[in-house]
Amino acid sequence: MKSAVELTRELIRFETINPPGNEAPCARFLGKMLEDAGFKVALHTMGENRDNLVATIGRPGSGEPLCFTGHTDVVPLGVAPWTVDPFAADIADGKIYGRGSTDMKGGVAAFVCAAIAFASKVEETSGLVLVITAGEERGCEGANFLAAQGLLPKAGAIVVAEPSSNRVLAGHKGVLWLEGKATGVTAHGSMPHQGVNAVYKAARAALALEAFDFSPDEHPVLGRPTVNVGWLRGGINVNSVPDEARLGIDLRLVPGVDRERLLRRLSDAVKGDVDIEVKSTADPVWTEPSDEWVQKVIGIAKSVTAEDSPIGGATYFTDAAALKPSMGNPPTIILGPGEPELAHQTDEYCYVSRIEEAQDIYTRLIEQWRLR
Numbered sequence: 555m556k557s558a559v560e561l562t563r564e565l566i567r568f569e570t571i572n573p574p575g576n577e578a579p580c581a582r583f584l585g586k587m588l589e590d591a592g593f594k595v596a597l598h599t600m601g602e603n604r605d606n607l608v609a610t611i612g613r614p615g616s617g618e619p620l621c622f623t624g625h626t627d628v629v630p631l632g633v634a635p636w637t638v639d640p641f642a643a644d645i646a647d648g649k650i651y652g653r654g655s656t657d658m659k660g661g662v663a664a665f666v667c668a669a670i671a672f673a674s675k676v677e678e679t680s681g682l683v684l685v686i687t688a689g690e691e692r693g694c695e696g697a698n699f700l701a702a703q704g705l706l707p708k709a710g711a712i713v714v715a716e717p718s719s720n721r722v723l724a725g726h727k728g729v730l731w732l733e734g735k736a737t738g739v740t741a742h743g744s745m746p747h748q749g750v751n752a753v754y755k756a757a758r759a760a761l762a763l764e765a766f767d768f769s770p771d772e773h774p775v776l777g778r779p780t781v782n783v784g785w786l787r788g789g790i791n792v793n794s795v796p797d798e799a800r801l802g803i804d805l806r807l808v809p810g811v812d813r814e815r816l817l818r819r820l821s822d823a824v825k826g827d828v829d830i831e832v833k834s835t836a837d838p839v840w841t842e843p844s845d846e847w848v849q850k851v852i853g854i855a856k857s858v859t860a861e862d863s864p865i866g867g868a869t870y871f872t873d874a875a876a877l878k879p880s881m882g883n884p885p886t887i888i889l890g891p892g893e894p895e896l897a898h899q900t901d902e903y904c905y906v907s908r909i910e911e912a913q914d915i916y917t918r919l920i921e922q923w924r925l926r
C-alpha cells in the first residue's frame with residue numbers, strides 16, 4: 555500500500571489543467587486502485603476525456619455512508635514563471651511542489667489512502683462513498699453533472715477535502731452571478747446631447763453597487779454578502795454615443811439571505827440605469843457547528859493537529875453546493891491538507907506533514923463512522 559504522499563505525487567503528474575481538464579486518465583487511475591481494494595467504481599463521462607468517479611463500499615440497507623469528495627482538475631499555471639517544474643511533484647523542505655498539490659490532489663490522495671486502508675473493515679457497515687469530480691474549477695461542472703443526472707447516493711455526512719490547513723470549516727458563501735444591461739440612444743459623438751449614453755448608465759449602476767448596503771444580511775461566521783463588478787463593456791467607436799453597455803456582477807451570499815428580496819433591493823438600487831438578469835446561482839453551504847457529528851470532527855481534528863482554531867468558513871466555493879442538496883442534505887464540513895492561501899498560486903506546494911495529518915484525521919473519521 556503506497557503512502558498518501560506518494561499518491562499525491564502521482565496525481566500531480568497527471569496534467570489536468572482546466573480548461574480543458576483531461577481528468578479521465580487520473581480518474582481511471584484512482585478507479586483502478588479503489589476497485590482493486592474492493593470498492594464498486596463507476597466512471598461518469600461528461601465530455602471528451604472528462605470522467606467523474608463515484609466509488610462505494612458497504613452493505614446496502616445498513617444506513618447512509620460517509621462521503622469524501624474532491625476534484626482532480628487544476629487551474630492554469632498563470633503568467634508568472636514557476637521556479638519549479640509544476641508537474642514533477644518534487645519534495646523539498648517538507649513541501650511537495652506542483653500545480654494541484656494544495657488544491658487539491660493532496661486532499662484526494664489522503665482520503666483515497668484512508669478509505670483503501672479501511673476497505674475490508676467497512677464492507678459490512680454503512681460504508682463509504684467517494685465522489686471525485688472533474689471540472690470543479692470552472693463552476694463545479696462535474697458535481698452539477700452528477701447531481702443533475704441523479705448519479706449520487708444519499709450520504710450521512712460529507713467531508714470536502716479542499717484546502718483548509720486541516721481546520722474544520724462549516725461552510726461557505728453562495729454565488730449569484732448577474733448581468734446588467736443598460737440601453738441608450740446612439741448619436742454622433744460631436745452631439746452627445748442628442749443621444750443617451752449607455753456607458754454612463756452602466757457606470758452609475760456600478761457605483762450604486764459599490765455603495766450597496768448589505769448590513770441586514772450579516773451571518774455570525776461567514777460575515778456579510780459581498781458584491782463585485784467583474785467587468786463592464788460598452789460602446790463601439792470613440793465618436794459615437796454608445797446605445798448599449800453591460801456589466802457582470804458577482805454576488806457572494808450568506809445563509810439565511812432571502813435571494814428574491816435581495817434581488818429586488820439590488821434592482822431598485824440600479825433602477826432606471828440597467829436591467830438585471832440572473833446568469834448563474836448556487837446556494838451557500840452551512841452546517842451548524844453544534845451538530846453532533848461536526849462536534850466529533852472538531853474533537854478528532856484537534857486531537858491530531860493539536861491546534862484549537864475556532865470554527866470558520868471557507869472563503870472559496872466548493873462542490874458541496876451541488877453535492878449536499880442532492881445527497882440528502884447531510885452535515886457537511888470542509889477539511890483538507892492544503893493551505894488555502896497557496897491555492898492557484900505560482901510555485902504552489904502542500905506540506906508533507908499536513909497530508910499525513912489529513913490521512914490520520916480521515917482514518918479516525920472512518921473508524922468513528924464504522925463504530926457508530
Ligand SMILES: [Zn+2]
Pocket residue numbers: 625657658690716717
Ligand atoms: Zn479546489
